[in-house]
Amino acid sequence: MSEANALTPLPEAMAEGAAAVEQILDEVLAAPQGHEARLFEAMRYASLDGGKRLRPFLTLECARLFDTPDSYSLRAGVAVELIHCYSLIHDDLPAMDDDDLRRGKPSCHIAFDEATAILAGDALQAIAFEILADSATHPDAEVRAALVKGLAIASGGNGMVGGQMIDLAAEHSDADVSTITRMQRLKTGALISFSCEAGAIVGRASDEARQALLHYANDLGLAFQIADDLLDVLGTAEDVGKATQKDEAAGKATFVSLLGVPEAQERAQLLIEQAIARLDMFGEKAAHLRAIANFVVKRRT
């Protein structure tokens, strides 16, 4: 790639980004011969042909603000996406959220088996870091090491995994809005923030630009999660491609259960307006990042 520029309509730009992500995933997940081929089948099953690739697209668009080659930011974005995919496999396991359906098809542990699903998640995490550390991602090792460190923090015990732990614990307790906010900032927010930060890292952004993108990402991530909770209540499984109304059935506190639908919608909208305002310094180049923000609260899946 890429033919896309800031004037390309968002759907075309996202589709082009997703196709480029798919191609890199297909290459890095090439299956070896032997008994472990099944492992790579499961890794490919859970990673290829899936989703909007929002996270890599954020990396791509943030890096474009600094005129960074797409080849760098795409690989960084693919690493984030691989972490996202591994987390979905593990989250769906019977011992965790016990979800049989993901992106409209059987979850990895249903299509394969639990042991293979656990291992596929583990191997996807490893390959994410392998990609970041490879010189094809960036010629400067300082940049590669910064990417590794950032992704490890965002996805680990003080980030995504910690958020999932809070989520599991919160199912058994009376969680309030501040607990849910903190949980979501870790569980989904940390990785979305790093998607943007990765663009700033490969783009060698100034501190000011990096901070602006982090603020944008924080607001976006929270709005994204509120939109997700709203979808769980208002969407159907057919629309969403996974089971809905699970949160309520599980007696789980969410933004919607705590705030009600109208206030949750209003809060998401305010966060989006705030996110968009963070991008002022980037002018027209940030057109897609603004459009994504609006897309996130209006999506149906």
Place this chain on the structure above:
Amino acid sequence: MSEANALTPLPEAMAEGAAAVEQILDEVLAAPQGHEARLFEAMRYASLDGGKRLRPFLTLECARLFDTPDSYSLRAGVAVELIHCYSLIHDDLPAMDDDDLRRGKPSCHIAFDEATAILAGDALQAIAFEILADSATHPDAEVRAALVKGLAIASGGNGMVGGQMIDLAAEHSDADVSTITRMQRLKTGALISFSCEAGAIVGRASDEARQALLHYANDLGLAFQIADDLLDVLGTAEDVGKATQKDEAAGKATFVSLLGVPEAQERAQLLIEQAIARLDMFGEKAAHLRAIANFVVKRRT
């Protein structure tokens, strides 16, 4: 540390290395406040106060061949150990090897619960890469990126996790010595090899020295596994700190079931002699690495 030199007896040198590893683990696994504290408790439970720390000791001793500061190699070794600890948590899960006992105490999913154990393993993997990417591990980012890439490959789908997948698949098939050898080279060998390679990387070893250490590690890793299979047959749970005679009960092919006890013992001994011969170029500095090789086939736990 460190007071140890090549003349310190192996048990003292290993105990000193293990104490230094323990201290770093204690620091990097400091628990945050909040609902995710339980996650860090599980990570600490599965990582602290456990085992001989063979892998970090290999990194330490290999790096000492090149007069590298222990502070670099210890952190690299701790990252390897964290990967090892995460793999034990996941291997013990009911869907995998279903082991209730590990290092003489309840496995992580027994002491906590399955969901917490899965997440603790995931977070331990992430922190291993975080440590390697941190500038405290080495001032040169090229070295840090090389460590990350090497550990990711050794522990991923083409390494440790791939080996575990072959192991699970082999339980249901007629595995021969060549399949078992390949499986073990991935499942345990890849990480043991990287333990030595990491010492060569932080020590900026010549290609020749690095190759010699890799050959040493390959032979050592296979001998280690044969010794493990022998322990499973000849040891008691009390000696070994985990259930024994599980392989036979599971109808699992091992070096011992395929070769018999005397030939397996002989093969391990030959591998150890070969491993020791690989170290000739390092002279007296490699005294501990030679002693480790002998220790590995004579250990009772």
